[in-house]
Every structure is written in structure tokens, then in C-alpha cells.
Amino acid sequence: MEPTRAASAFAHPAIPAAVLRYDRSYRVRYASPGASEIFGLPGEQLLGRTLAQTGRLAWCGGWHLAVADVFASGEPLVLECPSPRDAGRHYESVLLPEFFPVDWVGSVLELIYDRTNDR
Secondary structure (H helix, E strand, O other): OOOEEOOOHHHOOOOOOEEEEEOOOOEEEEEOHHHHHHHOOOHHHHEOOEHHHHOOHHHOOOHHHHHHHHHHHOOOEEEEEEOOOOOOOEEEEEEEEEEOOOOOEEEEEEEEEEOHHHO
């Protein structure tokens, strides 16, 4: 799906199913336990690797371009994604820029929400 700009990404009504942090080389620098559950990989197989290296990049079409856009623009984006493991599940991915020190996007935080029951 096409990414959309998040009108108010911080006012999301739910607790994320997973949280990931990516550096400017798209490597995973942090992965919550929920990320392991969603991707079906232990945390140690996610940390320090790109999603392409884990074989899971295809799970959310346009993800790489959306993250690149967040790094370039400094604006949040929202993607809708099918589950990488369960055809019946659907996720919403909110990509948030993290600024270091103030005006440079040093990393992107991804909040993944399970939207299966919202459909």
C-alpha cells in the first residue's frame, strides 16, 4: 500500500504490538519482544541486520522507500501491511523520525499495531 503521512502519530489509541529502531543503514538497532513474534525470528537474528538480510523485507511493500522518505523528510509515515507469517493478520506500521541532535534524523522508530480486528 501507499504510505500516508501521519496526521498525529503520537495520538495513536493502542499499545503497539512491536517496536523497532533502524539506523541510517536500515539496520535494526532495537527490537521489542513483539517483533520476534511478528517476524518469527529471535531477537538476535534481527539486531544489527537489515530486514533484507533477515529475508523479511517483502512483508510490507514500499517499506524501504517509506523509511528512506522519513529519513529525508523528517516527517512520520503510516503503512498498512499484511502479516509476514499469518495470512489472516493485518498490521499498521507507524514510522517516526528520531532527531539527533535536533535537526538531523539519526534513526527511525517503527511502531507496529495489530489491526486485524479493526478490519
